[in-house]
Amino acid sequence: MRKATLAIAVVLVFVLLGIGQAFALHRYIKVPPPARTPRYSRSSSRHLHRSRRHARLRRAVWDPMFRPSRDSLLKQNEEINRLELPRIQDDDELQRLKESEDLVPIVESSSLRIDPSLDPDRRFCRPWTLDFVNDLSDAYYDRFHTPIQLNSAVRTVIVQRKLRRHNRNAAPESGVIASSHLAGITVDLQRRGMTRAQVKWVEQYMAPLHQQGLIEPEEERHQWVFHVMVSDRYSDWRDAQMKSDDAVEQAPAVPEAIGLAVPEP
Numbered sequence: 536m537r538k539a540t541l542a543i544a545v546v547l548v549f550v551l552l553g554i555g556q557a558f559a560l561h562r563y564i565k566v567p568p569p570a571r572t573p574r575y576s577r578s579s580s581r582h583l584h585r586s587r588r589h590a591r592l593r594r595a596v597w598d599p600m601f602r603p604s605r606d607s608l609l610k611q612n613e614e615i616n617r618l619e620l621p622r623i624q625d626d627d628e629l630q631r632l633k634e635s636e637d638l639v640p641i642v643e644s645s646s647l648r649i650d651p652s653l654d655p656d657r658r659f660c661r662p663w664t665l666d667f668v669n670d671l672s673d674a675y676y677d678r679f680h681t682p683i684q685l686n687s688a689v690r691t692v693i694v695q696r697k698l699r700r701h702n703r704n705a706a707p708e709s710g711v712i713a714s715s716h717l718a719g720i721t722v723d724l725q726r727r728g729m730t731r732a733q734v735k736w737v738e739q740y741m742a743p744l745h746q747q748g749l750i751e752p753e754e755e756r757h758q759w760v761f762h763v764m765v766s767d768r769y770s771d772w773r774d775a776q777m778k779s780d781d782a783v784e785q786a787p788a789v790p791e792a793i794g795l796a797v798p799e800p
Contacts, residue, residue, distance in 0.1 A: 599754035608712035646676030727759035
């Protein structure tokens with residue numbers, strides 16, 4: 536009897552110990568609350584809505600006259616091939632073209648500013664391209680009394696290859712749509728910072744030249760520049776324009792033109 540009572544007491548002790556441990560675990564082990572789904576404040580929600588709306592507006596507003604295209608790149612390379620110009624490979628070839636004056640320096644003036652970050656060794660282009668840059672910058676300055684900025688000119692294949700590493704929109708350094716900067720006939724003129732009136736004026740200035748095949752422009756969206764390839768035909772056209780202007784200035788005054796009566800014979 537005593538043994539049975541002792542056994543029951545031992546069992547009760549173990550049962551009580553188990554209940555106590557379970558109670559302790561239930562009491563002291565905290566279960567983490569379920570993670571809450573993040574909620575945006577009203578201000579952040581409004582900011583996100585405005586950002587998306589502005590992005591849609593930018594896409595809608597951007598409607599350039601000279602939209603970049605593969606066809607334009609093909610035309611630029613066709614012009615390089617017609618002129619039988621080399622795609623400049625490296626600095627050694629670039630230096631030889633400078634020494635032979637096949638490439639001429641682009642110089643800052645009151646009407647033309649050059650991006651300070653542009654390497655001085657690459658502030659060169661073909662002579663007819665320089666004529667175009669000077670003519671455009673002078674006309675732009677006369678109209679708006681502020682200089683236009685040149686961001687890029689001649690490049691080598693090595694420079695173009697490096698550029699493509701961090702600019703996915705840059706043209707390749709080889710092939711049928713290679714960058715026309717490699718031949719020194721192309722410049723980039725900054726469009727960022729221009730007013731709508733200034734952009735429109737530049738477009739209208741270039742439109743007749745483009746129609747005559749004298750230039751092949753593109754308005755790059757991501758870099759915000761006017762990328763302009765200039766044909767050597769521009770020099771002939773320019774000379775003809777200057778001769779025409781000189782002829783008008785040197786011609787004797789016609790009486791009807793200046794409001795005088797023409798005597799009868």
